[in-house]
Amino acid sequence: MDRAEIERKVLEFDEDPGWYQNIDLGMGLRTKSRVIYGEDPDHPKQRWDCIASAVPDALSGKSVLDLGCNAGYFAFEAARRGATDVHGIDLRRGYVDQARFCAEVTGLPVTFDTTSVYDLKSLERTYDLVFFVGLLYHCKYILEAVDQVSAVAADTVIVESAIELDTGDEPLVSYVGNNPNRPGTWQPSIPAMIEMFKESGFESVEPLFQRGGRGGIVARRNG
Numbered sequence: 001m002d003r004a005e006i007e008r009k010v011l012e013f014d015e016d017p018g019w020y021q022n023i024d025l026g027m028g029l030r031t032k033s034r035v036i037y038g039e040d041p042d043h044p045k046q047r048w049d050c051i052a053s054a055v056p057d058a059l060s061g062k063s064v065l066d067l068g069c070n071a072g073y074f075a076f077e078a079a080r081r082g083a084t085d086v087h088g089i090d091l092r093r094g095y096v097d098q099a100r101f102c103a104e105v106t107g108l109p110v111t112f113d114t115t116s117v118y119d120l121k122s123l124e125r126t127y128d129l130v131f132f133v134g135l136l137y138h139c140k141y142i143l144e145a146v147d148q149v150s151a152v153a154a155d156t157v158i159v160e161s162a163i164e165l166d167t168g169d170e171p172l173v174s175y176v177g178n179n180p181n182r183p184g185t186w187q188p189s190i191p192a193m194i195e196m197f198k199e200s201g202f203e204s205v206e207p208l209f210q211r212g213g214r215g216g217i218v219a220r221r222n223g
């Protein structure tokens with residue numbers, strides 16, 4: 001694809017479905033030129049900065065799955081760290097098309113499919129490292145989603161979510177009923193996320209970060 005064709009496709013995807021993620025395409029080109037849902041202009045760089053310390057610097061030989069991948073940012077970061085067996089899934093076909101376009105332009109070895117987090121068993125395999133970033137609080141069937149994620153995780157899951165604040169050590173989950181972007185969903189406290197992943201079979205589950213209304217944990221299969 002030449003530069004003019006890449007620029008034309010970036011604009012086309014900007015119309016539909018819009019670029020939520022700002023991905024470096026090389027040649028001085030990036031995907032995102034406007035804010036869609038109030039996210040940062042360089043989204044999800046700040047999200048990545050919160051979780052990057054839990055991602056090994058070298059991922060060669062490791063398999064990686066990015067859930068709710070959108071345009072593939074976290075999958076591409078894994079590939080940039082040397083992983084060659086990297087897959088992303090998203091419910092929306094338009095985002096998967098964006099991600100495939102970014103893979104083609106960057107040449108990064110990542111594949112993408114339109115799949116739901118509730119249908120992960122259909123992948124019929126497991127991954128060493130799973131990114132579960134910005135998706136848990138979109139899940140109406142939150143415990144089913146956690147069990148599905150557990151079924152495809154051979155080792156480590158990095159979870160990032162909007163969280164319930166100020167609950168102390170209480171594993172509380174609040175119902176989010178008034179947000180038109182994610183109606184009928186649930187928002188857990190960090191202790192609640194920890195309990196959910198322990199109950200779903202992970203031996204070691206540790207807090208990773210908390211900043212503003214967001215937080216993260218790292219769940220490991222065997223300590």
Ligand SMILES: C[S@@+](CC[C@H](N)C(=O)[O-])C[C@H]1O[C@@H](n2cnc3c(N)ncnc32)[C@H](O)[C@@H]1O
Nearest residue numbers: 044068069070090091092115116117133134138
């Ligand atoms: C808030 S965005 C987060 C995207 C990305 N992980 C990030 O942090 O920038 C949520 C993403 O999850 C996808 N999504 C929502 N429900 C899903 C589901 N049931 N299965 C898979 N993906 C889903 C959306 O299409 C969207 O791309």
